[in-house]
Amino acid sequence: MNAYIEDEFDRLARERQTLGAHRKPRRVSPWLIALVAVLVIAPLVGWGIGLWAASDSASEDDANPPATSQTEQQAPAEQPVAPESTEENPAGQPTPQPTEPVLNKDVSVQVLNGSGVNGAAGQTAEMLGGQGYTAVEPGDYTAGLPTETTVYYRNAGSIKEAEDIAKNIEGATVDDGSDLGLSADIVVVLR
Incomplete structure (x- = not known):
């Protein structure tokens, strides 16, 4: 059945003694390296690409300002200042935030x-x-x-x-x- 003659290593393996070793044990499993790559490196690379794309589109906007007519350039642009506590709804209109009622604590x-x-x-x-x-x-x-x-x-x-x-x-x-x-x-x- 077994094509090899039994030697001292086979006998030690049966007795579960590890006096000698044929191979050096692995320090890091390959699956652990893959797990680190997926959980750490891939999100960092994605984040870097996102920053690069955002900075690239911002520089394009700065290089090509929108064209304005001559009347728009002459008239001062007055824009209403919205309070900090408002958000814009989908229609672009500011939505006022609820405020705490003013209490008369002298009652x-x-x-x-x-x-x-x-x-x-x-x-x-x-x-x-x-x-x-x-x-x-x-x-x-x-x-x-x-x-x-x-x-x-x-x-x-x-x-x-x-x-x-x-x-x-x-x-x-x-x-x-x-x-x-x-x-x-x-x-x-x-x-």
């Missing part, structure tokens, strides 16, 4: 504790003061309604401030308090 705010937890109104008033509200007064609440934490506003001019306060108080809802005879612009009832 009078009364925080009433109806939760039964000592100091809850004071802590909430302190938190609102830290957010810039200047006229915040803590107090106690003894009436039965509401059954959940509610932020009431006295008039429609304080809705944005009431919503801002409610988003900072866990589980708070905003409600119109114009018919309640509130003693402050915004009243927070903690439950």
Whole structure:
């Protein structure tokens, strides 16, 4: 079956001892070199070609400025300056970015504790003061309604401030308090 006579190397191979070696072991596998080439070198080459193509087209634009008529050359070109916060939509018209509503943090705010937890109104008033509200007064609440934490506003001019306060108080809802005879612009009832 075997055309060769068994020698000492065959016997060592059976015993799994590697006292002698016929070949030098490979240090780097060919697949590892290919992987590095694909993952590192190819993207770098593509990036370089892209930069070269972009710089080549930019130099062509500089070399060939667009032709203008004589009337365009004489009249000063006034272009409207768009604010930095606009983007252009597909039609080329600037789209205004939404802006944060301007809040009047000088509104009078009364925080009433109806939760039964000592100091809850004071802590909430302190938190609102830290957010810039200047006229915040803590107090106690003894009436039965509401059954959940509610932020009431006295008039429609304080809705944005009431919503801002409610988003900072866990589980708070905003409600119109114009018919309640509130003693402050915004009243927070903690439950």
